[in-house]
Amino acid sequence: MGHRCCGKHKVKRGLWSPEEDDKLIKHVTTHGHGSWSSVPRHAGLERCGKSCRLRWINYLRPELKRGSFTSEEEQIIIDVHRILGNRWAQIAKHLPGRTDNEVKNFWNSCIKKKLMSQGLDPQTHNLISSHKRSAASNKTAGSNTKSQSHIDQKRPVFTVNNISQMIDSSTEINYSISQPIVSNAQPPTVQPIMAEPTDNQYLVQNPNSCWTSVTDIPTFPDSTLNISSASSSLVFGHLDDSNCIWAAGAEPFEAAPRAMDLQGEQSKGQVVQVQQEKDKLLEMEMKAIQDMDIAASFDQSSSFDFSLVEYYSTLMSGVMPQDYSVADFTWNF
């Protein structure tokens, strides 16, 4: 059975031989690829155009960097994936010389397992509860199906014990959600724990994810929360099974909604607009990451630089369907 794209022709499939590679390289370097569908004919290959394109892009291009991923590249993949989700082509753009296929394979074979071993859901980058974690660890590489990720996408509710030890004595609580992409972001809830809370013990729930940062936290409960830039490790580092309560029935967190996710009931014209806005965002995002020297901003401990998310949040202002800005992610209590 031939490919759908070239069903009439008898095409070879499977691994490419060195001779075939030579033919393709010779043809593309001298004539360019032009229309991929005509490449096999002109290059004398019994392959379909799609196969030629894939072989060139993923393997034969001279600018490709071969070899294993560096720890810096791995960190970039993790952090950009946290923002963009499984958009391998976009992620690969942040890694010169790497292809989307390469990034995808590396993710599925290495990074995913590493995150799961750390108790993190590879889709959401949120913590997995212990009983789910053991189940997830038994899963094979195919566990990234939508149904599975749906199950694991519980949003964490975490307690902050002895909050006064984490904060200074300022009277203003600064708190915001670094969640620039989700369009229907909701404010976090901060409430005393139901069972005999102590003065310094509160539940802090980020309804969208655990991208929660806290600085200058003061005295509850009358104060205004207003967190802008923060050391993410402060709260993030306190998350573990002992202080993490899992919200039952929470809606799954969308790590990186696409244009369709943003559209809701919008008209087709608006969908096009959202798509254009998304493209614009991605363009800005590319530049932003280059400008910020993203590799330098992520350390080896996998803690996330929230200033980057803040930066994205800024970029999103004017791009979000309802014109969200950073200010919209700050709430008073």
Added chain:
DNA sequence: AACAGTCACAACCGCTCCAAA
């Protein structure tokens, strides 16, 4: 040595998007 299980990676499949006819 033989076999089974695991892993990494190349390649394919099916889908969407878009432009041209």
Added chain:
DNA sequence: CTTTGGAGCGGTTGTGACTGT
């Protein structure tokens, strides 16, 4: 407006190498 074909993308599968028993 509809159809068609090319390009691109993400998910999945196939396969060879490696490792443990």
